[in-house]
Amino acid sequence: HALVRGIPPRAVMAELFGRRDGCSRGMGGSMHLFDAERRFMGGYAIVGETYPVAIGIAYGIAMRALDDVVICFFGDGAVNQGTFHESLNMAALWRLPVLFVCENNRYQIGTEIHRHSAVAEVWKRACAYRITAKKIDGMDVLTVYQASRDALAQIRAGNGPQLIECETYRFRGHSMADPGSYRPKVELKAFEQNDDPLNIAIAETVTRYPTPEELGAAGPDTIQRLAGHLDQGGHVSAEELAVMQREVGEEVDAAVRFAQDSPEPTLADAEAALACNRHGEVLV
Template identity: 55%
Template structure:
């Protein structure tokens, strides 16, 4: 890992973490309405996977998609403005937290229904194959979505047609408030995908380098025409399902010792007790001389300024008017959105 790559990993994960924590505060202060599903703890998955892909590859995400959108290149300003429901938001302020979409960056949502991502990714993959392109579609989803019928139908079609789709399972052990062993007869997510003739992989979802390396190998197989691949990333989310979820259902033994108001001190896996993906990676950078303490601090200051700017931008942005509502029904969202 080069110092340049180390800095980009750290910068992207820290931007994701601080953006989500700031969004939580803005939600509590009444500036963000509706549901808000946050991602702290899982940053290594989105950062490692998307950075292992090419800029021209597609990403299809879930209702918990802020971080995927950030890593894909959508500006913090446009995402924060969307959360605030402002016209300058990436979806015109009409999509909100769960419907971020930017065709110009090949970011195809933001889908509110569990399991809704699968058929969309299959459609993208089929379009890539028809055009004979070398692109890949990354499809993100949680362990709970694996129980949906769309998962099995879509993976069967992907395996049958050898579509260029990479399925990335963010296995955070909970389907909303239900532990994985209570909602899945088979808790090995990769094993469930293998029956459709799809290559399966596993990565440490708390380690950005692990995710990056595994996803890169999986994508190389897809580009060689070896069919779709499935990567299971074992991770852990430090917040509940949404801002309305106090997460009180988690066993006390599991959460004991973790400071819920200071996510940089958290972790869950026995191999790294009391740590999370950011702390693991920053310590690795220090010990390996990839980044100095001064460089890490400089990155943090830069990110904090970027997020402050995004919030000010969102607060000052224009509220949608009646004319925006009329446009929403006449012009499909994917035809209206564009890059910065």
């Protein structure tokens, strides 16, 4: 999300390294990336805190009659927070320009959605507030693009907020410390091969489970599916895709080197941050 808003990769990487040249001057880290100049209003370590921030910004947009829309991203693990329903209610009541996007990977950190939610279909909750909502294949970039474009057009036309539930799947654990052992191997392999779990289970009676290395190299993931669309549609060649992949790898390597060479924040930086915007200047 930070990259989409135009934050340079090296500024993002430096922030992840906790360095002074990061977008939050090394004091935000992975949980608090922020860049008001690029209208990226940040991530929050507190689950569900994006909702009220989005509502506040959208209210300001509505008050100034601007043609802008707030896109509020959250995961399935945040939909049981009280602020979710409070914010949906306020957005619907005041017809605020907000697009709520739920990235539902089914496991939040490590608990499958049916174990923590009585209603596993997140999009249905928006219907209680008369908010237009839909569930789409979040693993298909073109589907997400089309659904988002349509929703944004409706919001800008004054038809109130909308919600999109992107049904996704997380191939790896929540973090490097999470082996993801709470998920059946059959399920993981089914999503990687885009096949029915029953078919996979039957096949496994005569074959072996893949190794972790094989699982890590399996697909199709979102990027691979997009590459397939582009190739089949004649938009790019395999050679052009290989060049893009190499260039992205080089850009990531350069960002890591930049972050490693960046200085650490000082006490003066921390004091300056405390004094920043003390008088409530407009950020957006």
